[in-house]
Amino acid sequence: MIHQSKSYIKFIRLSKNRHGVHSPFVYDLVTKCFNDKKTYPEYEILKSHRKALRSDTSMVEMKDFGQGSRVFKGNARKVSAVVKNAGMRKKRQKLLFRIAKYFNSENILELGTSLGLGTVALSLSNEFSAIHTVEGCPNTLLKAQEYFEKFNLHNIQIHQEIFSDFLSESRSFGTETFDLIFIDGDHNGERTLGYFHSLLKHVHNDSLIIFDDIYWSKDMTAAWQQIIANEKVTVSIDTFQWGLVFFRKEQPKQHFMIRV
Ligand SMILES: C[S@@+](CC[C@H](N)C(=O)[O-])C[C@H]1O[C@@H](n2cnc3c(N)ncnc32)[C@H](O)[C@@H]1O
Numbered sequence: 001m002i003h004q005s006k007s008y009i010k011f012i013r014l015s016k017n018r019h020g021v022h023s024p025f026v027y028d029l030v031t032k033c034f035n036d037k038k039t040y041p042e043y044e045i046l047k048s049h050r051k052a053l054r055s056d057t058s059m060v061e062m063k064d065f066g067q068g069s070r071v072f073k074g075n076a077r078k079v080s081a082v083v084k085n086a087g088m089r090k091k092r093q094k095l096l097f098r099i100a101k102y103f104n105s106e107n108i109l110e111l112g113t114s115l116g117l118g119t120v121a122l123s124l125s126n127e128f129s130a131i132h133t134v135e136g137c138p139n140t141l142l143k144a145q146e147y148f149e150k151f152n153l154h155n156i157q158i159h160q161e162i163f164s165d166f167l168s169e170s171r172s173f174g175t176e177t178f179d180l181i182f183i184d185g186d187h188n189g190e191r192t193l194g195y196f197h198s199l200l201k202h203v204h205n206d207s208l209i210i211f212d213d214i215y216w217s218k219d220m221t222a223a224w225q226q227i228i229a230n231e232k233v234t235v236s237i238d239t240f241q242w243g244l245v246f247f248r249k250e251q252p253k254q255h256f257m258i259r260v
Helices: 002-014 024-034 042-054 079-086 090-102 117-125 138-150 189-202 218-229
Strands: 059-061 076-078 107-111 130-135 156-160 178-183 203-212 235-238 242-246 254-257
Touching: 002 218, 024 090, 024 235, 042 079, 042 090, 042 117, 042 138, 059 079, 059 138, 076 079, 090 117, 090 178, 090 203, 107 117, 107 189, 117 130, 117 138, 117 178, 130 138, 138 156, 178 189, 189 203, 189 218, 218 235, 218 242
Parallel strands: 107 130, 107 178, 130 156, 178 203, 235 254
Antiparallel strands: 059 076, 203 242, 235 242
């Protein structure tokens, strides 16, 4: 927590809004996507989905395969409480929707489904896209799936697997590439770096990888620093909660800190 607070103060001091951004690619992303104030009809579906989960008082035995929760103690958790206390915030969910829509992402990978708040945002960004979402906990995934079906979201493929197994060499995913990858689970620096390296063979020139919680801990921030220093990464954007990396060869290597 001290690390997060100190990092936030530094972020506020160094970050910019659109006015300080001289890269046309990043300027357009900030003005046309990050700052897009349009009310999309899909926001209503996000709202109804969240509302349905928030009214779900069933208990689910959830095993967290990552660093665990800073909110919950035991494994038996009420669905409504998970959404309320640990789920992705509305503002972020809408931003994820807009990012996937802005880049017209068709083949999407999410590591860390949980109850599917992020998955639904990705799914709604383009009905013709394919969303692969990976979650280690079978019970959590079942609950998420129940709501994907209730909301008629048919472009989601769930994978109940540990991230490292899903990404292992022997998997049939082969040389498939993703347009957008959202890593929202297992906030461990070393493992996050491992996922990044495994994923490098699944990215193309216009892919984007989003890392959640890059200031969760010192080791997550250290991993983020190594990721942005990687020679394959050209543009990187730190929005404090999320770190975005691009591989566009036509861009000079440049790092941005942007308030969203
Ligand atoms: C922060 S939650 C994901 C939130 C979700 N994306 C959303 O939008 O609400 C992280 C999830 O990732 C799962 N997870 C963490 N590490 C994992 C791993 N190594 N393998 C599989 N699942 C993992 C946890 O079980 C947890 O459900």
